[in-house]
Amino acid sequence: MPAASRPRKTVIVTGGAGFLGSHLCDRLLGDGHHVLCVDNFYSGTKDNVLHLLDDHRFELLRHDVTVPLFVEGEEIYNLACPASPVHYQFDPVQTVKTNVHGAINVLGLARRIKARVLQASTSEVYGDPEVHPQVETYWGHVNPIGPRACYDEGKRCAETLFFDYHRQHNVRIKVARIFNTYGPRMQVNDGRVVSNFIVQALRNEPITLYGDGTQTRSFCFVTDLVEAFIRLMDTPDDLTGPVNLGNPVEHTVRELADKIVALTGSRSAIVHKPLPMNDPVRRRPDISQAKAVLGWEPKVGVDDGLKQTIAYFDELLKKGPAALEHR
Template sequence: MQQALRKRILVTGGAGFIGSHLCERLLEFGHDVLCVDNFFTGTRDNVLHLLDNPHFELLRHDVTFPLYVEVDEIYNLACPASPVHYQRDPVQTTKTSVHGAINMLGLAKRLRAKILQASTSEVYGDPEVHPQPEAYWGRVNTVGPRACYDEGKRCAETLFFDYHRQHGLRIKVARIFNTYGPRMQPNDGRVVSNFIVQALRDEPITLYGDGRQTRSFCYVDDLVEGLIRLMATTDDVTGPVNLGNPQEFTICELAMQVLAETGTGSELIHEPLPEDDPRQRQPDIRLARELLDWQPRVALAQGLAHTVRYFRERTGA
């Protein structure tokens, strides 16, 4: 990449699972990357291999407080994204989504920078429309245990579009569906990491409910490609745009694929379904195909192989 095309890019939550992969890819494209994280769920281990890169900078900072830097683009990924983590301190989760959005939007307004919000499929709640298109407004319990995340992200979307309408800010909103891959935390409570870690430890695999609820799993490399393509669109493309894999699996089917990939004989056990846990989750990605020329390319079996290898190396199993 020629020097004239180099951009200064801020990634909040950049030491997290998705954020670290995004930082890595942006550096490969020749940009200067400022990674900001308070390490609530992110970890320095995820970006240790980037610290010697002269175009990478790591800053410990909480986005609920203002940040004063000079950048050209902002990817706002800061927020715990798994139920175990975001329910640990629900008030802080909401503040991260809402105050963090206000602070990053204020920074973008001052700099006239383009800004992308990492929103979530959780804005659809427990959906009555399947698969979920961007035009669907969702079905969310505003007072349930998941509301700190669901409603925090919904409010952040509102703020982004109000800044766009009121101040002409160049915004992009991505609604991220279930994503998996290397650098997931083994204790984050997400279904893919839970199943892999339990299988590698020869522990029973825990299914919540009857295991017939569905999810759609997107490999992290595909997701990062979608984020970068969305950021590169013209200013009239704001989103929201669904980013996820439209291939749908039951949780039981995922468990069987994990058992096949790990080669272990863990039994399946059932626990009660958590409150407000969605029964169905599948993205309608027609808009992403049309606007971004994007769709996932990594099949679940291939992505699980990469992810199991990562957890084997991390746990020594």
């Protein structure tokens, strides 16, 4: 349904001041909705939504989803959780609480106000996969006691809670499994491969490549992912997911590093470091379901997306250290 003909709603976005959440807020406001952005600013930043504060249809609420939330709306997008290893491993117990207690509180809210609720899950539920490409019917290969488990297993438990609330309480759920996503408003020090490589290249610092660089990832530009969120939320209630959302074009990490060096004109050398424990060797989504039920596939090619992301970081770095404090 075209944006102009969709009913106007009040939409709650938890984690709305984060990288993905702020782009989603932009899109929802652009579609004419009222948006309540909920964030505790652990990994999100007010800078991401400063341009929205004068819009009378936008409201910003500082709140942690591990505490129950009492607000009103017709739709909820639950994006609240640090998504980069640097952030989610810093306080792993809090990461589990955000995923599990946060899901319980968001689902309780959705049940009370009879709202549709979309869970931003992750490709990390597949772990270091033994099935390639990853399909939604694959149950995954995850180390439940490793350093990444706070995020991987936290997200898996959140999915369990979503489907149990759906079966037991008829909560109207949508579950999206997000693969690597990049674009403007990523943080400088978030430890993700795209932002790491771009910042190092722009500074002409050594580019740190973990392992031999043959591990693969699939990179989806943020506006493509937001489009998929909107389409998934708009599907009939019987389509719960999970649905893979990502770019099916697979790149080695070494290819990505070489591409960023070329696009930035950097003098950076590439240095190798040991591969982190339980780091997935291959990652590529099967998006057959997203194509069939959402009519969606990514439109922004990796070169175009990287150019936009490089331009963002280049401008940010030129502003100096003060501009990077909350990034």
